[in-house]
Amino acid sequence: MLSLPASILQNYNEAISHEWLETNGLGAFSSSSVINCNTRRYHGLLVAAVVPPADRMVLVSKLDETIISNGNKIQLGVNDYGAAIHPKGYNYITGFTKYQFPEFVYEVDGIQLKKTIAMVHHENTVLVIYDVIKADQPFTLELLPLLAVRGYHNLMHANGSIHHEASFGNGILKTNAGNGTPGIFIKVPGSTWQCNADWYYNFHYNIEQSRGLDHIEDLFTPGALSVTLKQGDSLGCIVSTDDPHAKNAYDLLQQEKIRRRALLNNQPDNETLQQLLFAADQFIVKRAVDSEEGATVIAGYHWFTDWGRDTMISLPGLCLSTGRYDDARKVLLAFAKNVSKGMLPNRFQDNGEPPEYNNVDGTLWYFIAIYKYLQATNDFPFVIKEILPVLKEIIDWHYRGTRYNIHADDDGLLYAGETGFQLTWMDARIGNWVVTPRMGKPVEIQALWYNALIIFAELLALNDQPADAAIVRTSAVRVKESFLQKFWYAEGNYLYDVIDEQGRPDATLRPNQLFAISLPFPLIDDGKAAAVLAVVTEKLYTPVGMRSLSPDDARYTGVYEGDPYKRDSSYHQGAAWSWLLGAYIDVIMKLDGSGNKARTVINNFRYHLNEGCIGSVAEIFDADAPHRPKGCVAQAWGVAELLRVIKEYGLLENKK
Numbered sequence: 001m002l003s004l005p006a007s008i009l010q011n012y013n014e015a016i017s018h019e020w021l022e023t024n025g026l027g028a029f030s031s032s033s034v035i036n037c038n039t040r041r042y043h044g045l046l047v048a049a050v051v052p053p054a055d056r057m058v059l060v061s062k063l064d065e066t067i068i069s070n071g072n073k074i075q076l077g078v079n080d081y082g083a084a085i086h087p088k089g090y091n092y093i094t095g096f097t098k099y100q101f102p103e104f105v106y107e108v109d110g111i112q113l114k115k116t117i118a119m120v121h122h123e124n125t126v127l128v129i130y131d132v133i134k135a136d137q138p139f140t141l142e143l144l145p146l147l148a149v150r151g152y153h154n155l156m157h158a159n160g161s162i163h164h165e166a167s168f169g170n171g172i173l174k175t176n177a178g179n180g181t182p183g184i185f186i187k188v189p190g191s192t193w194q195c196n197a198d199w200y201y202n203f204h205y206n207i208e209q210s211r212g213l214d215h216i217e218d219l220f221t222p223g224a225l226s227v228t229l230k231q232g233d234s235l236g237c238i239v240s241t242d243d244p245h246a247k248n249a250y251d252l253l254q255q256e257k258i259r260r261r262a263l264l265n266n267q268p269d270n271e272t273l274q275q276l277l278f279a280a281d282q283f284i285v286k287r288a289v290d291s292e293e294g295a296t297v298i299a300g301y302h303w304f305t306d307w308g309r310d311t312m313i314s315l316p317g318l319c320l321s322t323g324r325y326d327d328a329r330k331v332l333l334a335f336a337k338n339v340s341k342g343m344l345p346n347r348f349q350d351n352g353e354p355p356e357y358n359n360v361d362g363t364l365w366y367f368i369a370i371y372k373y374l375q376a377t378n379d380f381p382f383v384i385k386e387i388l389p390v391l392k393e394i395i396d397w398h399y400r401g402t403r404y405n406i407h408a409d410d411d412g413l414l415y416a417g418e419t420g421f422q423l424t425w426m427d428a429r430i431g432n433w434v435v436t437p438r439m440g441k442p443v444e445i446q447a448l449w450y451n452a453l454i455i456f457a458e459l460l461a462l463n464d465q466p467a468d469a470a471i472v473r474t475s476a477v478r479v480k481e482s483f484l485q486k487f488w489y490a491e492g493n494y495l496y497d498v499i500d501e502q503g504r505p506d507a508t509l510r511p512n513q514l515f516a517i518s519l520p521f522p523l524i525d526d527g528k529a530a531a532v533l534a535v536v537t538e539k540l541y542t543p544v545g546m547r548s549l550s551p552d553d554a555r556y557t558g559v560y561e562g563d564p565y566k567r568d569s570s571y572h573q574g575a576a577w578s579w580l581l582g583a584y585i586d587v588i589m590k591l592d593g594s595g596n597k598a599r600t601v602i603n604n605f606r607y608h609l610n611e612g613c614i615g616s617v618a619e620i621f622d623a624d625a626p627h628r629p630k631g632c633v634a635q636a637w638g639v640a641e642l643l644r645v646i647k648e649y650g651l652l653e654n655k656k
Contacts, residue, residue: 002098002275002610004034009093012037012078012085016206019613019633020102021301022119022126023282027053029301030119030126034614035090036104037078038062039207041217042152042302045117046239048124048182053285053298054305054348058148059177059184060239061203061219063128065089069109069139076106077144082204082216098614100260100278110136120252121259122286124182125240127249135231142226143237145186146200146219149178153303158199158218166222168193172245175222182241187249188225189236196223212563266323270652272606276643279616280318283636284327287334287348295330296348300619300632308335308344309362309425310637313579315369317640320376321647328373329382335366336390342397343406360406360416360423363394364448371455371520384463391456395472398449412478413441413486414449417501426512426548428571430564436572440500443487444515447523450479454521483523487516493531495524509550511540511580518586526591533587543604544621544629545576545638546584551623558624560631574623575630581605582641589649599651605642617642 008014015035022030027049033039044058064077075087095105104115112134118127130141150156166175173186173193201218208215227235236249263277287296287306297318299310311331319328338345338355344363345355370391374383398414401407404423406416416423417439420432424442428435453476460469487495489505495513496505513532516523524532540547549556549572557570585598592598612618612629617638619631646652 001271002614004096004610004614006094009035009096010091012088012090015090015093018096018611020096020098020117021282021613021616021634022102022117023285023298023301024049024119024123024125025121025281025285026124027056027285027298027305028119028124029056029282030117031302032062034096034102034104035078035093036062037080037085037090038203038205039080040205040302041155041208041213041215043205044148044152045128046124046126046184046241047152047302048241049285050182053287053296056152057181058150058152059182059241060126060145060186061148061217062144062146063186063237063239064144064146065115066142066144067108067111067113067139068142069111069137072109074108076108080204080206081202096614098275100257102614105133109139110134111139113141116253118253118256120256123240123242125238125242125244125252127253127256128237128239129249129253130229130235130237132229132231132233135229138228138230140226140228141235142224143186143188143191144221144224145173145184145239146221147175147177147184148217148219149181149184155214155217156219158201158220162220164197164222166195166197168195170245172243173222173225174243177220177222183243185238185240185242185244186225187238187240187244187247188227191225191227193225194223197221210561211567212565263322268652272602272609273643273646273652275609275615276617276639276646277322279634279639280322280643282616282634283314283318283639284324284331293330294334295327296334297331297636299347299637300635301613302632304632305348307347307362309346309359309365311335312344312362312365312369314636314640316372316376317582317642317644317647318636320372321640321644325373325377325379328369328377329379332366332370332373333386336387339363339390339393341402342394342400343402357403358421358423359427360404360414360442360445361425361448364445364452366394367391367452367455368448368519371451371458380462383459388459388463391459395452395456408449408475409441411482411486412475413446413482413499415441415501416445424512426510426572428568430568435569438498440498440503441486442498442512443495444512446479446483446487447515447519450476450483450523451519451521453479480523483516488524488528492535494535495532508553509535509539510548511536511546511577511583514546514580514583514587517590518583522590529587530591533591536584541584542576542621542623542625542627544581544608544618544627545578546580547574547576547623548572549574549623556623559622560620571620576621576623576627578608578617578619578621578635578638579641582637582645585645585649585651589645595649595651598645598649602642602646602651 046060076089238244296306297311346359426436457472613633616634618629619635
């Protein structure tokens with residue numbers, strides 16, 4: 001069980017660097033800092049997915065608590081108003097733990113109160129459970145809902161258009177605060193309501209401020225709810241977009257406990273693995289496909305939607321390593337139905353906008369995901385009937401040429417790039433400036449292209465097309481020959497990162513070369529692989545991820561911070577990426593199958609699960625020590641790749 005002591009929780013500046021996250025399998029979430037002081041525009045008690053998994057809205061920002069005992073009013077909430085932190089309820093938090101759910105313990109005036117927060121699967125519903133562990137005498141708990149009612153990328157400011165009307169009955173407060181927004185229901189059994197519609201002004205979100213973004217918001221309340229409690233009591237509250245009159249918070253919590261416990265079935269009894277399994281569950285969400293229930297992967301919380309590249313890289317770890325084969329099948333089919341001109345969508349957008357196709361690698365990662373799905377399930381009928389025709393279309397388009405000048409060149413290698421577009425995973429762009437354009441023939445694209453051809457040939461053979469399979473294998477041999485001729489940088493003893501549009505090799509030392517070794521069908525022999533591993537380990541490895549650029553490079557940036565321009569310009573110029581540890585461990589295991597070195601990598605990483613977003617894996621980290629977590633607090637491929645290699649190589653079994 002992950003936990004934080006009072007010494008951290010009662011230190012405001014330290015406490016707000018730790019966060020918690022609950023999700024619901026629809027793209028919605030509930031999240032804040034561990035002292036429940038919102039530090040991001042994305043924090044909220046109920047951030048609903050109006051059109052799953054997108055159109056997310058921060059409906060209920062907070063539910064601030066006040067204990068009224070012995071004539072004293074003690075506020076447990078914590079808010080940043082810029083010039084002041086008020087109230088300072090963090091002084092009363094004595095414990096935070098995270099196993100299945102985040103739990104908080106408050107101690108004040110002879111009262112010990114435990115709060116549990118949970119989201120209900122496939123509902124825009126949050127449960128808040130208060131258990132009175134100790135109380136010398138009865139007391140009143142007052143709950144103040146603070147509403148934002150806005151898109152999750154935006155901020156709310158006091159205005160006259162918000163609806164002040166609310167109704168209350170049988171312990172349920174109902175309001176439709178904004179035009180065209182979902183209704184908000186707050187059920188507090190046995191409560192009374194004091195109608196006092198008002199605005200609270202100037203909440204400061206310090207992380208948004210540090211990111212150079214708008215960071216001040218006003219929140220609206222329809223009034224406060226109050227209930228009397230005593231020692232041994234438990235209060236189960238429901239915050240939802242659906243009417244909860246017939247629902248019981250404890251029944252919903254028990255159902256969710258059972259569902260989450262089932263995620264651990266047939267899995268090793270290992271705490272690190274269990275936390276990763278719970279984290280993995282947060283990214284797999286519903287997406288309707290042709291009016292049928294499909295599935296997809298949220299790339300990261302709090303602000304990403306589903307991206308093709310991230311989904312295909314994450315699928316083996318999130319779905320196959322966890323035995324969620326039906327989800328994997330739904331994801332593969334959902335993307336198959338959105339292939340256009342031989343390309344998978346780079347991302348699905350919010351608000352029903354058409355998918356974007358500006359990537360070269362997501363489509364190739366699709367082949368890897370399918371290959372691993374087939375290995376895990378032996379689901380030949382699905383792959384041959386539903387997927388193989390799509391793969392043929394993809395290969396044909398890549399030879400014919402598709403968007404962004406993506407095409408197989410005369411040497412068999414795959415060329416990609418047009419001025420002003422970012423197509424690889426190193427995709428930072430500021431206006432018209434592509435920070436790492438990598439136009440031409442990037443090293444990992446060749447590794448993926450080679451693997452795609454080999455996998456396609458194997459599937460053709462399985463479909464009784466030996467002649468077609470032989471032709472594709474010949475093409476793959478050509479790719480490998482050209483790669484070995486052009487990509488080995490003898491002076492540095494590693495692989496060039498890209499052969500640019502002029503045919504010039506780029507010797508920038510980056511981690512992308514790992515994929516020439518780590519993928520199912522490697523492009524270089526063990527001798528060269530060992531040389532690459534040595535250089536990459538020396539210059540790029542950190543305990544939490546692989547640096548995106550060598551510290552020896554003049555463009556290297558050791559700390560990821562500042563306004564959008566500064567951050568985006570350093571996104572792939574040093575920042576350490578957690579997901580790349582998967583490929584790094586693959587290479588280690590191919591060269592040393594004992595698992596000892598790989599276990600050391602995992603053990604070095606484990607501390608991170610108790611920092612940042614507790615129980616999950618951050619997107620990136622500062623390249624320089626102490627490698628503070630940055631970017632998205634919970635990233636799908638970071639969780640997935642660690643989970644994949646741990647399960648694939650048995651790196652944590654029978655070890656705590």
